[in-house]
Amino acid sequence: MAALRPVRAELTGWGGTAPTGADVARPFTYSELRAGVDDPPARGVLARGLGRSYGDAAQNAGGRVVDTTAVDDVCAFDAERGEITVAAGASIDGLLRHLVPRGFFVPVSPGTRHVTVGGSVAADVHGKNHHGAGTWCAHVPSLTLATPGLGVVSVGPEADPELFWATAGGLGLTGVVVDATLVLHPIETSRVTVDTDRTANLDEAMALMVAGDDAYEYSVAWIDLLATGVATGRSVLTRGRFARRDELGPPAADDPATALDYHPGALVGAPPWVPSGLLNRATIRAFNEAWYRRAPARRRDELQTISRFFYPLDLVRGWNRMYGRAGFVQWQVVVPTGAEDALRRMVEALSAAACPSFLSVLKRFGPANPGPLSFPTKGWTLSLDIPAGVAGLGDLLDRLDEDAVAVGGRVYLAKDSRLRPELVGAMYPRLDEWRAVRDRADPTGVIRSDLARRLDLY
Amino acid sequence: MLVLGGGSDLALATVRRLVADRCRTVVLAARRPHELKPVAEELRDAGADTVETVAFDAADTASHATVVGDVFDRHGDIDAVIVAFGVLGDQAAFDRDPAAAADAATVNYVGAVSSSLAVADRLRSQGHGVLVVLSSVAGVRVRSDNFVYGSTKAGLDGFAQGLGDALVGSGARVMIVRPGFVHSKMTEGKEPAPFATTPEAVADALAEGLRKGSAVVWVPPVLRLVFGVLRNLPRPLWRKVAAR
Ligand SMILES: Cc1cc2nc3c(=O)[nH]c(=O)nc-3n(C[C@H](O)[C@H](O)[C@H](O)COP(=O)(O)OP(=O)(O)OC[C@H]3O[C@@H](n4cnc5c(N)ncnc54)[C@H](O)[C@@H]3O)c2cc1C
Numbered sequence A: 001m002a003a004l005r006p007v008r009a010e011l012t013g014w015g016g017t018a019p020t021g022a023d024v025a026r027p028f029t030y031s032e033l034r035a036g037v038d039d040p041p042a043r044g045v046l047a048r049g050l051g052r053s054y055g056d057a058a059q060n061a062g063g064r065v066v067d068t069t070a071v072d073d074v075c076a077f078d079a080e081r082g083e084i085t086v087a088a089g090a091s092i093d094g095l096l097r098h099l100v101p102r103g104f105f106v107p108v109s110p111g112t113r114h115v116t117v118g119g120s121v122a123a124d125v126h127g128k129n130h131h132g133a134g135t136w137c138a139h140v141p142s143l144t145l146a147t148p149g150l151g152v153v154s155v156g157p158e159a160d161p162e163l164f165w166a167t168a169g170g171l172g173l174t175g176v177v178v179d180a181t182l183v184l185h186p187i188e189t190s191r192v193t194v195d196t197d198r199t200a201n202l203d204e205a206m207a208l209m210v211a212g213d214d215a216y217e218y219s220v221a222w223i224d225l226l227a228t229g230v231a232t233g234r235s236v237l238t239r240g241r242f243a244r245r246d247e248l249g250p251p252a253a254d255d256p257a258t259a260l261d262y263h264p265g266a267l268v269g270a271p272p273w274v275p276s277g278l279l280n281r282a283t284i285r286a287f288n289e290a291w292y293r294r295a296p297a298r299r300r301d302e303l304q305t306i307s308r309f310f311y312p313l314d315l316v317r318g319w320n321r322m323y324g325r326a327g328f329v330q331w332q333v334v335v336p337t338g339a340e341d342a343l344r345r346m347v348e349a350l351s352a353a354a355c356p357s358f359l360s361v362l363k364r365f366g367p368a369n370p371g372p373l374s375f376p377t378k379g380w381t382l383s384l385d386i387p388a389g390v391a392g393l394g395d396l397l398d399r400l401d402e403d404a405v406a407v408g409g410r411v412y413l414a415k416d417s418r419l420r421p422e423l424v425g426a427m428y429p430r431l432d433e434w435r436a437v438r439d440r441a442d443p444t445g446v447i448r449s450d451l452a453r454r455l456d457l458y
Numbered sequence B: 001m002l003v004l005g006g007g008s009d010l011a012l013a014t015v016r017r018l019v020a021d022r023c024r025t026v027v028l029a030a031r032r033p034h035e036l037k038p039v040a041e042e043l044r045d046a047g048a049d050t051v052e053t054v055a056f057d058a059a060d061t062a063s064h065a066t067v068v069g070d071v072f073d074r075h076g077d078i079d080a081v082i083v084a085f086g087v088l089g090d091q092a093a094f095d096r097d098p099a100a101a102a103d104a105a106t107v108n109y110v111g112a113v114s115s116s117l118a119v120a121d122r123l124r125s126q127g128h129g130v131l132v133v134l135s136s137v138a139g140v141r142v143r144s145d146n147f148v149y150g151s152t153k154a155g156l157d158g159f160a161q162g163l164g165d166a167l168v169g170s171g172a173r174v175m176i177v178r179p180g181f182v183h184s185k186m187t188e189g190k191e192p193a194p195f196a197t198t199p200e201a202v203a204d205a206l207a208e209g210l211r212k213g214s215a216v217v218w219v220p221p222v223l224r225l226v227f228g229v230l231r232n233l234p235r236p237l238w239r240k241v242a243a244r
């Protein structure tokens, strides 16, 4: 690794807040990635994928950051069993280009396909199918982890399950994921049949989701947090499942290859003339209004492409810059089933504060997995983006954090940039158990990150 | 955070403000650290976990690397360092005593150069952190009735701009604060200039600047415009304006 000549660079998360400098090493081969934690410098080592975590999870100020993205080899692919083993730097985007035409989708996908396999393990990402399929790591029978304490080890739900589950959602702090095996989701077509429902308020959206989600593979509600009064929490609910071939018209219905056509829209950059800082309260309000009005009140069986249904945001590259130089903050919370009142109060507080959130999303989570730091637990998750400069934002989110703790909820660390460290233990009550496993994998504290320092994770 | 010139009214107002905003470790460096014990106690009561006072003399430039290095070694990462020490002096006295003027220049400029460089070195290697430099509008356009002070601030401001540019890409950065007249120990008994403000206002602006990642903060903000004009006035006119 020392031979890699790291380059000093300033890094931020996707939210663009709190840049810090690190020596970025970019392994080029699989064996260089395996050696990622060797010869660590004084301020330690951390792996980084495509930097789509919002806060400082993928930063290590003053130390080494291993940029994994050049190591994206496919180590093995078994079409019979629907299993693939890939190097950690592979992106979901790259995988889909090969897998969709072969009749497979990733088992779980976040709202962007520009994330790596390593980052998906480290955040134990969830998608619109969590209520049925669980997280990313529920579909990983094994992975290879380079650790400072135990060397390069193969772990999984069967082999050293403690280390495997500490790595799932462990934010890179147990070692460098070198590769992972993934059980894929077979698909007949590259289209999703989508039902859309526009709801007048939050309760209506939640009632629809409770009643109907089990019938849908994928489900999500976009929620307008700028609507107030009786319209508080009005939403556009989109739910769907992959279409069968016989549901497509000719010629696709008769031709498996056409049915699996996949042309992810080429990325369009946010045009350079778009003023940075375009997203402010007025533009966000206008956007939300238009988005809500544009949605049909009720529509059934609409065929949508993978890009449109799963990755609408990916159509604009660098959309995060529209928030301007100060960047933006993501806040994602999960509130357990039974604490719906707390969720309602949060939505009301955010709406009353006229918090200009442009991407607010509500979805249901199924049961938690054994990962002590894995975010999802059974209940409701709400996520929002807010420009970092908004006055009073810090205090409001601090209060909402307290509300979440009070009902046994928690925030998503892969998106966090501002949580008060005192609350981490209450949100993740198995933190000490996780620390013990981390100490075994990294007894001398070689693996470090800005997030771990900020939140006193170790 | 670390304050060089820990007894400064401007700096202490800022520290109080940041402690209320969840800053937990404070190191106050001053010539007579024991005098800061009551302040340290007050900051602990306000919620700071660790408050330490250390000996630091801005004029003793040879000691700076060690003093600063020790603080970083003992406390680990430091998010913000404020260079707050400074002396105003009296121009008439300086006119009579050039050696005293040189002493003031040593503290305000020379001492700031050596201590800031020692801090920058540590910030660079930790890969993050802000060096806050208390400059002054007195250095933006130097006036005849305090030109020794004004020129030290002009030098310091230029130094801080250059250092800030040099740190781009390192993760560390510099924030320059340019207050106008502030009611503090330094200006006690002096006649307030237009747009006079308070240490609390400076603290608010400074905290806001830290939050936003500003490179330069004027207090009050209107002074940016005022000095945008004043800085370009022809000298005969400036002399009249400066004489009020
Ligand atoms: C538009 C958008 C939508 C999103 N939607 C969702 C969503 O629906 N659901 C969801 O769960 N998340 C979502 N996210 C968050 C994102 O999926 C996670 O933050 C993910 O971890 C990002 O992957 P990355 O490759 O960019 O990793 P990075 O951001 O680079 O790193 C994230 C973490 O993974 C660690 N890491 C990366 N690679 C490795 C490795 N090889 N070994 C060990 N540790 C590693 C890093 O140290 C860091 O802690 C979204 C993000 C964006 C920008």
Ligand SMILES: NC(=O)c1ccc[n+]([C@@H]2O[C@H](COP(=O)([O-])OP(=O)(O)OC[C@H]3O[C@@H](n4cnc5c(N)ncnc54)[C@H](OP(=O)(O)O)[C@@H]3O)[C@@H](O)[C@H]2O)c1
Residues within 6 Å of the ligand: B004, B005, B006, B007, B008, B009, B010, B011, B030, B031, B032, B056, B057, B058, B059, B083, B084, B085, B086, B087, B107, B134, B135, B136, B137, B178, B179, B180, B181, B182, B183, B184, B185, B186, B187
């Ligand atoms: N007040 C204003 O109107 C104003 C306006 C613009 C800029 N500023 C600048 O803001 C900064 C803070 O000013 P302030 O108003 O807070 O003044 P202050 O309360 O007088 O603080 C100045 C501090 O500098 C310290 N100091 C002086 N010489 C020193 C030395 N050799 N070594 C170590 N410390 C030394 C003093 O400590 P001792 O107790 O040891 O003397 C004092 O605590 C100064 O740089 C000043 O130039 C002030």
